[in-house]
Amino acid sequence: MSGNIQLLTDVFAQAKAESRAVLIAYLPVGFPTVDTAIEAIITVLDAGADIVEVGLPHRTPGALGLGCTSGVLFLTRGLICLILAT
DSSP states (O other): OOHHHHHHHHHHHHHHHTTOOOOEEEEETTOSOHHHHHHHHHHHHHTTOSEEEEEOOOSSGGGGTTSOOSOEEEEETTEEEEEOOO
């Protein structure tokens, strides 16, 4: 299993062991500014989120449908990994 998938698997396993749901927050990358977005990511993690999904903007957001196909950046407790959809 790749390191990225292992990080996510570990987060879900820990939550399951603690009989709780995984809290996944979503924030748009660089909105409203890059500095503010970074502060928001840190704040969300400090507030208890297990994972932060940072959405990559798309010229036509509706084109992505229900699943993001361009890529997702996950930050989990300070560890950064990029997962690209195939």
